[in-house]
Structures are given as structure tokens and as C-alpha cells.
Amino acid sequence: MRRRVSNKAVYFPFVLHFFPRFVFYDMWNSISEYVSIQGRNLNNVSILCNYVHLQKLELPYNKIKDLSCVSHMPYLIILDASHNQLTDFFGFQPPKNLKEVNFSHNQMSVMTHLSAYSSLSKLNLDYNCFSEIGGLLHCASLTHLSLAHNKISCISGLDKLPIKDLCLRGNQIEKIENVETLRTLQVLDLSLNRITSLSGLQNLHLLGSINLESNLVRHSPFLNVLLSCQPGELAVIFLLQHLTGLDQEKVTVEEKVSAVNKYDPPLEVVAAREHMSHMVYQLMQPQVIYDSTLPSLDSPYPMLVLTGPQACGKRELAHKLCREFNDFFAYGTCHTTRGPYFGEEDGSDYHFVTEEDFQNMIHMGKFLQTMQYAGHWYGLSREAIEDVAREGLACCVHMELEGVFSLKNSHFEPRYILMIPTDKEQYGRRLRTRALYTRTQIDTAVARVDTYALINRERPGFFDNVIPCGTPLLSSYASWLMFWSLLNAGGAFTLLVAYW
Numbered sequence: 488m489r490r491r492v493s494n495k496a497v498y499f500p501f502v503l504h505f506f507p508r509f510v511f512y513d514m515w516n517s518i519s520e521y522v523s524i525q526g527r528n529l530n531n532v533s534i535l536c537n538y539v540h541l542q543k544l545e546l547p548y549n550k551i552k553d554l555s556c557v558s559h560m561p562y563l564i565i566l567d568a569s570h571n572q573l574t575d576f577f578g579f580q581p582p583k584n585l586k587e588v589n590f591s592h593n594q595m596s597v598m599t600h601l602s603a604y605s606s607l608s609k610l611n612l613d614y615n616c617f618s619e620i621g622g623l624l625h626c627a628s629l630t631h632l633s634l635a636h637n638k639i640s641c642i643s644g645l646d647k648l649p650i651k652d653l654c655l656r657g658n659q660i661e662k663i664e665n666v667e668t669l670r671t672l673q674v675l676d677l678s679l680n681r682i683t684s685l686s687g688l689q690n691l692h693l694l695g696s697i698n699l700e701s702n703l704v705r706h707s708p709f710l711n712v713l714l715s716c717q718p719g720e721l722a723v724i725f726l727l728q729h730l731t732g733l734d735q736e737k738v739t740v741e742e743k744v745s746a747v748n749k750y751d752p753p754l755e756v757v758a759a760r761e762h763m764s765h766m767v768y769q770l771m772q773p774q775v776i777y778d779s780t781l782p783s784l785d786s787p788y789p790m791l792v793l794t795g796p797q798a799c800g801k802r803e804l805a806h807k808l809c810r811e812f813n814d815f816f817a818y819g820t821c822h823t824t825r826g827p828y829f830g831e832e833d834g835s836d837y838h839f840v841t842e843e844d845f846q847n848m849i850h851m852g853k854f855l856q857t858m859q860y861a862g863h864w865y866g867l868s869r870e871a872i873e874d875v876a877r878e879g880l881a882c883c884v885h886m887e888l889e890g891v892f893s894l895k896n897s898h899f900e901p902r903y904i905l906m907i908p909t910d911k912e913q914y915g916r917r918l919r920t921r922a923l924y925t926r927t928q929i930d931t932a933v934a935r936v937d938t939y940a941l942i943n944r945e946r947p948g949f950f951d952n953v954i955p956c957g958t959p960l961l962s963s964y965a966s967w968l969m970f971w972s973l974l975n976a977g978g979a980f981t982l983l984v985a986y987w
């Protein structure tokens with residue numbers, strides 16, 4: 488038996504001579520605070536019943552089956568009884584302040600109720616035979632729980648515990664469940680299980696490190712909407728963007744950026760990628776000099792882009808401008824794969840093409856920008872601009888925000904006018920009365936009003952000017968004002984929307 492004693496006890500060897508042996512032991516037992524008996528193959532520790540003042544007891548690597556002696560240690564704080572033959576889960580009277588318990592490598596199989604262990608903060612139950620987690624609900628101080636290498640198949644019984652570090656490595660867990668109430672969870676080890684999905688990890692805002700090594704994660708219902716391919720590490724990093732560690736490796740900033748760019752790319756990233764592919768396709772075609780290429784860099788080809796959410800009136804305004812000021816503007820007709828609405832003319836409102844034709848045009852490098860909206864493709868072709876430039880006119884087009892981001896990557900320098908509905912209710916009604924759109928399309932369009940407003944607010948100068956459009960604004964006065972702004976400013980718009 489090896490004993491380490493607290494500094495209260497280090498003087499005892501000196502006084503040993505002056506006391507009869509039994510007196511010495513009695514005194515010793517009554518004041519020792521720390522006893523460690525390691526690897527002695529002991530199976531009976533009842534002798535420790537006298538150590539009533541023990542605060543720390545280490546008994547690893549023995550053959551202990553019974554720990555009832557702990558009932559006599561009301562001051563015990565730390566107990567290590569790992570690597571023994573214990574079958575009873577906390578088979579003793581609860582020491583009031585017991586904080587740390589290590590029962591790993593024993594033969595326990597049932598977790599009984601620990602209602603009297605409100606001070607317990609660290610509990611290690613690795614390498615036992617537990618098949619269920621239970622009895623912990625009153626452990627209001629439990630921050631570290633380890634149940635690695637048991638037979639647990641379901642995460643349960645942890646509701647609202649203040650756990651920061653949870654290890655369930657090497658169990659039979661198939662699903663991440665019932666962890667959403669663990670609001671303080673920072674480290675989660677679920678490696679070596681049978682987990683197939685990442686769902687269940689949402690809302691763990693403090694989770695900094697997760698280990699999912701050696702699982703069957705292939706498909707994530709949660710990410711289903713976003714993913715078309717197999718989610719790997721990046722999917723986890725995307726899902727838990729505050730992670731600092733994954734599978735025992737540090738998560739780098741670059742990985743986080745890649746994850747976001749992969750699963751929810753910002754508009755700039757989408758536009759940059761799209762621009763890049765159109766450039767590459769275009770460079771693969773014979774190069775020509777375009778009519779829109781003006782002799783001087785100081786006077787770029789004049790273009791006017793009206794942008795805003797669907798059906799906010801930008802198409803009508805574009806047509807009206809081109810009609811009323813036909814000496815200056817002409818309409819740049821985009822291509823689309825959607826079918827024509829009643830009254831729409833091919834070549835005037837859009838060039839209506841098939842999906843196959845549209846894709847061929849992309850691969851022929853015909854487009855400056857493209858975008859998918861409501862399941863259809865839309866694209867502004869180089870030729871659409873050239874047709875107008877050949878007439879010596881400025882090109883007027885309308886497009887969604889994504890198109891604007893794309894065009895900003897090109898060498899064109901259009902003026903961008905944002906037309907934004909001021910009253911979303913009224914705008915929603917307008918969409919409904921058109922009787923062209925599904926409910927989801929209407930909801931999406933209405934929600935996009937906020938996206939436009941946000942971009943306008945957060946990026947001063949992104950749009951050259953803004954037209955709040957609550958009331959019908961297609962007065963010729965509006966058109967006239969816009970036209971004048973374009974001409975007068977020699978490029979810089981000074982649209983006084985306040986007067987509209």
C-alpha cells in the first residue's frame with residue numbers, strides 16, 4: 488500500500504517514536520486527506536473505512552468489487568476507482584461534495600439515480616457496459632461526462648445539463664439526438680459510432696470542437712437542401728461555423744471560407760465564379776472588335792441597368808425609356824428559358840429559347856452574365872448589347888441583383904438604378920393580382936425586397952441611384968428625369984428621386 492499524505496501528515500514520521508503504534512494509526516487515519524493505492528491487486532479496501540477525512544482517494548488497477556467504504560468518507564471530493572471490477576454504480580452513501588469520479592474500466596452496466604450528487608462535475612465512465620444513459624438529471628454541476636466505449640445506442644438522459652465536454656466515442660450511436668438542450672456544450676466526441684447524418688447538431692452555438700471520425704456520415708437531411716453532393720468535413724464546418732476543432736484537427740479560417748463558399752456562397756462569390764466561366768468560354772471563341780468598344784477609356788459605352796425585385800416595374804420603365812427617348816436608348820433583350828407570358832413577344836421582351844439552346848449559348852461564350860431565377864435561366868448576351876451599340880445607342884436592360892454583381896465584374900460600367908418597393912404588402916398584392924406566380928415565388932420576391940434594401944444600406948454607391956416605387960412611377964416625368972441625369976452628368980447620375 489502506497490500512501491501519499493497531505494502536508495498535515497508529513498510530520499508524523501518524526502513523532503512515530505513517541506506514540507504506541509495503534510495510537511499513531513488512529514491519529515493518522517483521522518487526519519489523512521489523500522490516499523493512493525495503485526496496482527496492488529487489492530480486492531478489499533474496507534480498511535479505508537477509518538479514513539473519515541479523506542478528500543482524495545485513488546484506487547486504480549486493483550480488483551476491487553465493493554466500494555462501500557466510501558460511505559464513511561463524507562469529505563471526499565475526488566475518487567478514482569478506475570480499472571477495477573466494480574459492478575455497482577455509486578455503491579456507497581453519497582459524500583456531499585464529491586466532484587470528480589473516475590469509474591472507467593469497470594464492469595458497470597446500469598446507471599442508477601444520482602439525485603444526491605449535485606456537486607458532481609466530472610464523471611468518467613469509459614470502458615464499462617452501459618447501454619443507456621440515465622440517472623444524471625439532478626447532477627446540476629456536471630460539466631464533463633465521458634462514456635466512451637460502452638454499448639450506448641441512443642443519446643438521451645442529458646436534458647439541460649450544463650455539460651461542456653461530452654465524450655461518447657466508441658458506442659453504437661446511429662443518430663445525433665437530444666443534444667440541442669446542451670446549450671453549454673463546447674467539446675463533443677462522437678467518433679467511432681454509426682452516425683449517418685449530421686442533423687441534430689444545429690443550435691449548439693458554443694460547440695467549438697467535434698470529433699466525428701470513423702462514422703458513416705454520408706448524407707445529411709439537414710443540409711439536403713443545400714447539398715447535391717456528399718457532405719464531408721466542409722459540410723460539418725459549414726453547419727457549425729464556430730468550430731475551432733474537427734476530428735482532432737484545428738479548423739482553419741481558409742477551411743471556414745471554403746465551407747461557406749461551397750454551401751452558401753455570398754453573391755460576390757457566385758458572380759465571380761459565373762463571370763470567370765463566361766470569360767473562359769468567350770476566350771475560346773474567335774476574338775473580334777465590338778461595336779461597344781469605344782476609342783477612349785474615359786468614355787465607356789453607356790449602359791443603364793434597372794434592377795429590383797421581380798415585377799417592381801423595371802421592365803415597363805425600361806421599355807418606356809426606350810420608347811420615349813428612342814434617339815438615345817434601345818432595349819437590350821435578354822434570353823430566357825421561361826415560356827412567354829400572354830402578350831410577350833419573342834425578340835422584344837426576351838429571346839425565348841430552350842434550355843438546350845441556352846446551355847449551348849453558354850458554352851459558345853455568348854453571355855456576359857447569366858442567372859437562374861424561379862427555375863429558369865436568364866442571360867444577357869454580348870450580342871444583345873452589340874445590337875444596340877451598332878445603332879449608336881445606349882443599352883438599357885433590367886435584371887435581378889445577381890446580374891448586377893456579375894456585370895460589376897465585367898469591363899462595362901453601367902449606371903445602376905435600384906427600383907425598390909416601399910410597401911411590401913402592396914408589392915405582394917401586385918404580384919398576386921398578376922396571377923402569374925406561385926405562392927412560393929411571391930414569398931421569395933417579397934423577401935428579396937429586404938436583400939435589395941440591405942445591399943443598398945450597407946454598400947453606399949453600389950447603386951447609382953434609388954427609385955422608391957410605391958405608386959405607379961411610369962410617368963413621363965420620371966423617364967425624362969432619368970434620361971436627363973444620364974445625359975447631363977456625363978456618366979454620373981444625379982437623379983433627384985426626392986421629387987418623384
Ligand SMILES: Nc1ncnc2c1ncn2[C@@H]1O[C@H](COP(=O)(O)OP(=O)(O)OP(=O)(O)O)[C@@H](O)[C@H]1O
Pocket residue numbers: 795796797798799800801802803821822825856857858860865866867885886887888889890
Ligand atoms: N439577364 C438577366 N440577369 C438577371 N436577371 C434577369 C435577367 N433578365 C431578366 N432578369 C430578371 O429576372 C426576373 C424574372 O424575370 P421575368 O421576366 O420572368 O419576371 P416578370 O415576372 O416578368 O417580372 P419583371 O416585370 O420584373 O420582368 C426579373 O426580375 C427580371 O428583371
